[in-house]
Amino acid sequence: MAVIKPEGWLLDTAENREALRSPANLLRAEEEGRTVEARALVCDSSHNLIVDLGCMKGIIPREEGALGLDDGTTRDIAVISRVNKAVCFKIISLPHPPDKMAVLSRRAAQEEAVRLYISKLKPGDIIDARVTHLEPFGCFVDIGCGIASLIPIDLISVSRIAHPRDRFRVGQDIRAVVKSVEGPSRVCLTHKELLGTWEENAANFTPGETVAGIVRSVESYGIFVELAPNLAGLAEPKEGVKPGQHASVFIKSLIPEKMKVKLIIVDAFDAEYKPEEPYYYITGDHIDRWVYSPPGCEKVIETVFK
Template identity: 60%
Template structure:
């Protein structure tokens, strides 16, 4: 995501005039939304007013819902200052636009992204089917739940927290030209994850699924093992498991449940996500081990000539 946002606080109107001249991208906390859905941000030397029509791309065309504007109260938004005038009470008023900085972000940054590019994003809200993230100046994109990690989760809250920053890979664009994202490709291959464990280890895990033939237990976001069926075990439980074997050629880890801690019965800390890929682009991701006949891969950039 483009950086360079400045805190929107000014000691004098001269500094506001400089911000207008430079076109600086600013960020401030919305203090109020009036009954016409205009937003108000205190800039220090002036009160900033962000009209509804300038609240986002498409607002002037009726493509922005009022609830999306109301929900910005008490949250940071980015904008530029387009003018400075005297208000009815004699105080300086700064006219703001979020639409203009979004259009610049779309034109100069998002439209240039290609499949395989890795970007920073901030979580805005959750849905059962995925998580919405801010990929630049309030422009949002969906990260589907099945693209979050190889280990399946019931809800995005199982993996993320509100406001969390994450890295994501551009997977393509939908029929409306909006960027689509994936995330699991940054969390490591089967072999990279399995290298953290050895047969004979006893380690913590999280129950993700209980089936008739066994219990799937997540050891890491991109690695799960299978334990035999045991009564009283439920999805979301934290367990201690003994690692019987690690079988790369079958892409399997066999586990034995040693102890069970039902969800909510103990403090369960969530370790920070570990990203195995540190660059800004990835051409392809091969999850399965070379010795495994079953290939699981994601190809972002087709080979030259294809």
């Protein structure tokens, strides 16, 4: 199976830079049917994209701007939002004389991405993705040539978050797992399985330590504090603590058979620390089953990919 990367990954490769160096090189890329990337300069009033090819300019007509524009399943914002960013495309025709614009098709590049790569993905496949925008309900990512997919907020990590921006930023490159495939180009993703089991995360902490954490929720019976994206503990109630605050917490105990971490909040405070880059415990390209809970635990938490 061919692997096609998110839009922008080709832009600074040696082969792509060489293709943009001269009209002759662009002609060779056209003849070979290669996907090329360049920066979109303008989206005109008719929603055609004007692209900087280095040695000339090119135009992606609106109808060639993205899969689904012709039947309304994709909105024009998918084209407008590419201005000043990399766009992928196939070269349809080069101008004669060369002072006119080349005609390009982003839709053709996306069709190839679907045919050769996205339509062949299976649940459990681990793929590269690039964060494109964040909504309260989840994180949208590009999984190849600008094809969008969603990681629902509850599948981002085991530790619950208020908004995907608590984990990700736009433009960030991440890994994700195919959760389900609902059509040739419709793929739903999950992320939490890559962030480690309870045991793997708990191994980084020892009772008696005071460590950093983030307050995720405040309940009448205690305060949930995240120690890692896939590990949270319950602290005793403390006056004035609010969700979203950073904290220093004392670890009283780790109880694997109940997947519990007992904490005491030493201090809680407001801070604007950026989310850390995710650490992935799984480095392969596929998983069939992931078990979060430790062996012998009273409750089994797992994901089975079918």
